[in-house]
Amino acid sequence: MKVVVLGGYGVFGARLVRLLVRDGHDVVVAGRSGDKAAKLAAELGAQPLIVDRQGDLAGLWALGPDAVVDAAGPFHAYGDDPYAFARACVAQGVHYLDLADDPVFCAGIGVLDDAAKAAGVFVLSGVSSVPAISSAAVAALAEGALEVDTISSAILPGNRAPRGKAVVESILHQCGCSFDVTIDGAKVPVRSWSRPDRFDLGQGMIRKGWMIEVPDHRLFMSAFAARTVLFRAGLELSIMNYGLAAFSWMRGKLGFGIPDWFVRLMLWLAKLLWPFGTDEGGMFVAVTARYPEGWQRRVWRLIARAGEGPFIPAVAARVVLRDAAAIAAGARPALAAASLAAIEAGMADLAVETERMEEGLTPLFVRQLGADFDQLPGPVQQAHQVYGPRRLTGRATVARGTSLLSRLIGALFGFPKATDDIAVTVTMTPDGVGEVWERQFGEKVFRSDLRQQGGQMTERFGPFTFVLGLHVRDGKLQFPVLSGRLGPVPLPQFLLPQSIAHEHAEDGTFHFDVALKAPLTGALIVHYRGTLSGEKDRATA
Numbered sequence: 001m002k003v004v005v006l007g008g009y010g011v012f013g014a015r016l017v018r019l020l021v022r023d024g025h026d027v028v029v030a031g032r033s034g035d036k037a038a039k040l041a042a043e044l045g046a047q048p049l050i051v052d053r054q055g056d057l058a059g060l061w062a063l064g065p066d067a068v069v070d071a072a073g074p075f076h077a078y079g080d081d082p083y084a085f086a087r088a089c090v091a092q093g094v095h096y097l098d099l100a101d102d103p104v105f106c107a108g109i110g111v112l113d114d115a116a117k118a119a120g121v122f123v124l125s126g127v128s129s130v131p132a133i134s135s136a137a138v139a140a141l142a143e144g145a146l147e148v149d150t151i152s153s154a155i156l157p158g159n160r161a162p163r164g165k166a167v168v169e170s171i172l173h174q175c176g177c178s179f180d181v182t183i184d185g186a187k188v189p190v191r192s193w194s195r196p197d198r199f200d201l202g203q204g205m206i207r208k209g210w211m212i213e214v215p216d217h218r219l220f221m222s223a224f225a226a227r228t229v230l231f232r233a234g235l236e237l238s239i240m241n242y243g244l245a246a247f248s249w250m251r252g253k254l255g256f257g258i259p260d261w262f263v264r265l266m267l268w269l270a271k272l273l274w275p276f277g278t279d280e281g282g283m284f285v286a287v288t289a290r291y292p293e294g295w296q297r298r299v300w301r302l303i304a305r306a307g308e309g310p311f312i313p314a315v316a317a318r319v320v321l322r323d324a325a326a327i328a329a330g331a332r333p334a335l336a337a338a339s340l341a342a343i344e345a346g347m348a349d350l351a352v353e354t355e356r357m358e359e360g361l362t363p364l365f366v367r368q369l370g371a372d373f374d375q376l377p378g379p380v381q382q383a384h385q386v387y388g389p390r391r392l393t394g395r396a397t398v399a400r401g402t403s404l405l406s407r408l409i410g411a412l413f414g415f416p417k418a419t420d421d422i423a424v425t426v427t428m429t430p431d432g433v434g435e436v437w438e439r440q441f442g443e444k445v446f447r448s449d450l451r452q453q454g455g456q457m458t459e460r461f462g463p464f465t466f467v468l469g470l471h472v473r474d475g476k477l478q479f480p481v482l483s484g485r486l487g488p489v490p491l492p493q494f495l496l497p498q499s500i501a502h503e504h505a506e507d508g509t510f511h512f513d514v515a516l517k518a519p520l521t522g523a524l525i526v527h528y529r530g531t532l533s534g535e536k537d538r539a540t541a
Contacts, residue, residue, distance in 0.1 A: 003321060004028040004065045006053055006085075007072030008046075009036040011164035012099055012128075016071055016314035021046060022349065023322060028063060031072065053085040067095035067324065069127075069317055073166045075102040076173055083112055086123055086331075095121045095324060097317050097334075099128040101170070103179075106131065106215040112331035123331035124320065129155055129283065130231070131215045132316035132334040133343055135223065137285035140340035141298040141356075142224055145289035150228040150388030151220050154199045154284045156207040157309050159236040159277025168267045171212075172258050175244060176251025179213040182221045182229045183427065184391035184534060193248035196241075197232055197431075201282035201301050202355055208241060209234035215333055223335050228389045236277040240270070281309035288361070288388045295361040295387050300340070306351040319346040361387050364435050364450060365470075368457050372472045377505035380477055383532065389429045392510070396424040396530030398441060403523040409497070413461055415526040416441035424530055441528070456482075463487050466496075476504040479514075495519045509533065 003020055007013040008029035020027045021044045029041045030049040037048035051060050053072065060068070068089050075082070075098070082105055089096040090112055100106050109125035116123045126132055134153050142148050174192040181190050193210045200206050209232030220229045235241050283302040288295070304312055319338040320327060327337065338346075344354055365384035366373050373381065383392060400410055400418040416422065425440040434451035449460045457468045466484040470477070479501035484491040498517040505511065513529040 001066045001321060001324065002026040002028070002064065004030050004049065004060060004063065004068045006030050006051070006068060006070045007166075009033065009040045010071060011162045011167060011310055012313045013069075013071030014040055015311045016069060016099075016317055017044060017046060019311065019314055019318040019346075020321065023318065025321065028065065030060065057088055061092050065094055067097065067321060069321075070096070070098040070100075071314075073100065073102075074170045074173070075100040075105040076170065078105065083109065086112055086125075087115070090115050090119050090121055090123060090331075093119050093121060095327075096123045097127045097320060098125050099313055099317065100125050101128060101130050101214055103213050103215045103218050106333050107218045109331050109333060116331040117329045120329050122324075122327045122329055124327070124334040124337055125332075126215050127317045127320055127334040127337065128313040129316075131219055132320075132337055133283070133312070134216055134231075134285055135220070135335045136316075136338060136340040136343050137300040138220065138224055138287055139336040141285065141287040141300055142289055145287070145291055148224050148226045148287060148289045150230070150286075150288040151216070151224065151226045152197075152228075152230045152232075152284075152286045152288075153216060154197075154207075154209040154232040154234065155281075156199060156201065156209055156234050156284070157236070157281035158279045158304075158307075159240075160274055160279040160307060161281060161310050163267060163270045163274075165263060165267055168270065169258075169263045171244070172247075172263060172266060174212055175248040176253075176255070177213070178252070179217065181211070181217055182227070183389050185227045186391055188391075191248060191252050193244050195232075196234070196245070199232075199234075199282075199284045201284060201303055203303060205280065205282060205303060207234055207236065207282065208238075210241065210245060219333055219335060236281070237273060240273065279307035279309070280305050283312065290387075293360075296358050297361055298356070298358040300354065300356050302352060302354045304350070304352045308351045311350050312347070312352070315343060315346045315350075319343055322346070363387065364430065364452060364457075368452055368470055369472065375472045375475065376477055377475055379505040379508060379510040379533075380503050382534070383503070383510050384428075386428050386430055386435055389427060390534060392426045392428075392532035392534045394424055394510075394530050394532035396422055396441065396512075396528050398422060399524065399527040401518065401524035401526070403518070403521065405518050405521060406523045406525045409518060409525050414444065414446035416444040416446075416528065424528075424532070426532060466499075468499075476502040478502050497525065498522065 003025050005013050005017050008017045027046040028049050029037045029046050030051045032052050034050040041048040086096045106126040112123050177192050178189050180187040192212050195211045196208050212233045214231045216231050286299045288297045319342050363386045398416050398419050422442050427438045429436045438447045451458045457470045459466050467482045469480040469482045481499040484496050501514040503512050510532045515527040516525040
């Protein structure tokens with residue numbers, strides 16, 4: 001098969017060229033730099049071609065290719081007619097693939113569907129780590145699922161992976177931009193390179209990833225009927241991760257552009273840090289779903305060693321072109337265009353290890369309360385059946401204490417201001433050891449971490465951790481504070497806040513009532529109460 005790789009001497013394009021040559025294809029290394037194309041072609045026994053996808057393509061068509069792969073990018077910068085090159089391939093009766101990870105570009109490729117079918121060719125976008133490999137993993141993990149709650153994925157390259165200008169530009173372009181993420185069935189705006197999480201890749205390799213926008217966010221909710229779709233990416237060095245997080249925050253506040261000189265500066269700085277870290281990276285895909293045997297979290301994870309991580313984005317295109325006749329005509333994102341088994345076979349000659357595992361899930365409050373959980377009314381039980389992120393919305397009233405001590409404590413913990421009526425959202429997210437609760441009253445947000453420790457429930461607000469005497473009484477879930485500490489230092493009983501908090505149900509509706517009083521004086525700190533329900537609850541009510 002004759003395959004032209006546009007941008008074939010780039011970071012990922014060059015690796016795809018190597019894989020295609022190994023597979024026996026007749027490969028053309030194409031791009032605007034004749035010297036770079038000729039150098040790689042001579043090394044691998046391929047053919048060079050000078051071509052600009054926005055210029056005269058006569059030389060390209062004269063070669064009579066069977067397929068063209070666009071590995072150039074950056075795809076977000078393809079102008080007012082982003083699919084002009086793909087459309088030209090269709091007009092020539094040539095299969096088209098690209099390695100795009102830009103959400104808008106990838107999701108919109110379907111505009112060429114009718115033309116591609118009429119020409120008898122396939123047009124696949126995102127034939128790369130996302131969404132091609134990530135969706136293949138999700139399809140395999142979700143097989144047999146009765147319902148899919150959460151899909152969580154991450155790409156975590158090693159620091160010594162090659163750095164290309166298009167890759168750096170793509171990362172910087174996203175920083176500070178807001179995009180929608182589906183959480184518990186609702187669209188929630190998040191800022192790119194925010195909300196970090198930890199991922200265990202196995203063999204002692206644990207990396208952090210930050211939220212970024214990829215095609216998975218737009219495509220997986222409908223493709224897999226998922227209630228939550230999350231994707232993160234992270235670099236190996238903390239200085240780079242937190243630098244990008246700070247840059248994202250600043251750009252989100254100020255909204256400035258990113259000039260070309262800044263991209264080049266960041267690329268230069270990134271190359272300066274190349275000697276640090278390792279050449280090992282990984283990929284992580286997890287599906288939380290209800291199966292016939294119960295709720296489970298199934299994970300597929302990958303570790304790439306010996307600097308071969310940058311081959312991973314090229315593997316899906318390699319696999320598709322190994323059996324191009326099996327790909328149906330038409331234009332679409334590359335959702336599960338190849339099976340996970342085929343993807344793994346496409347990595348067999350690389351320094352890559354993959355692993356699957358699964359675990360049964362029991363929600364935190366069910367574990368803590370045991371048989372008493374069944375005594376709770378239905379709406380309260382539903383609120384705490386947290387297998388993936390659970391998002392509840394409603395209305396509340398808030399009263400605040402007026403004493404100096406109450407106001408100081410309220411400010412320290414970030415409690416909302418007094419109001420007779422305010423919109424409230426509570427998001428409960430399991431994190432493997434407990435749940436993270438984020439409470440939003442209007443624009444005010446405060447969070448806490450709940451854990452099961454030594455048979456007791458604890459709740460941490462910043463440096464303060466409190467032990468809760470969680471129990472059920474008269475159909476109400478009670479949350480009294482038993483003890484506390486500041487960091488590792490225990491707090492004496494007289495310095496503990498007084499907590500009068502419970503959850504209950506009235507007329508089939510979940511109610512919460514939380515009053516906190518100051519230590520020593522007993523003066524009111526905050527009292528908030530109201531009702532909550534979830535999208536899932538409303539849909540099945």
